[in-house]
Amino acid sequence: MGVSLLQKFLLIWMVVVVESFNSPRNSKCEFKAIFNFGDSNSDTGGFWAAFPAQSGPFGMTYFKKPVGRASDGRLIVDFLASALGLPFLSPYLQSIGSDYRHGANYATLASTVLLPNTSLFVTGISPFSLAIQLNQMKEFKVRVDEFHQISNLQESNRLPSPDIFGKSIYSFYIGQNDFTSNLAAIGIGGVQQYLPRVVYQIAGTIKELYAIGGRTFLVLNLAPVGCYPALLVELPHNSSDIDQFGCLISYNNAVVDYNNLLKQTLAQTRISLPNASLIYVDAHSVLLELFRHPTSHGLKYGTKACCGYGEGAYNFDPRVYCGNTKVINGSTVTATACSDPYNYVSWDGIHATEAANKIVAKAILSGSYFDPPFPIDKLCDIHSID
Secondary structure (H helix, E strand, C coil): CCCCHHHHHHHHHHHHHHHHHHCCCCCCECCCEEEEEECCCCCCCHHHHHCCCCCCCCCCCCCCCCCCCCCCCCCHHHHHHHHCCCCCCCECCCCCCCCCCCEEECCCCCCCCCCCCCCCCCCCCCCCCHHHHHHHHHHHHHHHHHHCCCCCCHHHHHCCCHHHHHHEEEEEECCHHHHHCCHHHHHHHHHHHHHHHHHHHHHHHHHHHHHCCCCEEEEECCCCHHHCHHHHHHCCCCHHHECCCCCEHHHHHHHHHHHHHHHHHHHHHHHCCCCCEEEEECHHHHHHHHHHCHHHHCCCEEEEECCECCCCCCCCCCCCCCCCEEEECCEEEECECCCCHHHEEECCCCCECHHHHHHHHHHHHCCCCEECCCCHHHHECCCCCC
């Protein structure tokens, strides 16, 4: 029996449909991968892969279980990847289940830009400083090149092609721990003395990534830590240092100084990197707006933590961190999570909720917070991140 014209048409249509489902989610994007460097604000599981211990209620909103993120759900880097049609980034330190075809995440909780083995830093800082993360990236590239020179390696089906490094975004969201880890010990003035070293180290890292093929760099600035519930509870201050929105004036002013220095340093660095896009990303402005006017953006609480313990306005007690149980003054207490994290800017007193991260990510992807302007929507079809 012959095949009718209608049957041929239906067969061709089915092939097209099947191919559309099997094709990459975003076939119109200049960027095939993201390589991220950072701390807990963009760690997708690196720290907890190295030091397994995370428990609930972390991850409760999106993943429904702890997945190595210091939030109730997705981070800014998660939303960025989704918007570009890429999967969530696998942590470089995660040995099981990782897929690096679309990049890798070197960020780990408590990471610093400067090396942590100096007298500048208190104990408890991650050993995975930015210099270590850079070395991990360099080794990753070497290993990828080696693998693709050898045939029949099963590992290669989870590795990118060697030419991907020039087609990737290199994102940075780091510096917060350099800023905050010594505030209580040496004050703002002491911290400001070494912040130029922080921004120069970031610039130097970008230059080294450029030398191995990187061409597109997104550098997020420092968040307004003076609005963090944890700092409002732990750092010494008086009422005159609190602004009308409940944030610490002096600490936020110091953050602005740091961000200006970072912006200036990146501008100088840009001159020496021909054919590169080096973009300063003003996430600070978006987060500051959320802390100051949460209700204007569909939230309710700015300087109050969702997950914590405490009778005050901040719901934060440094003696019992989110998800932990301890005996305080003879009573057993647990720092529990609120039932509505979608109403909060702050998840645990230090890190943002998924709701806040989504708002920041959308603002960034709009292109309004890039300096210089960067046409990411022209280079890629931006997917919805709702």
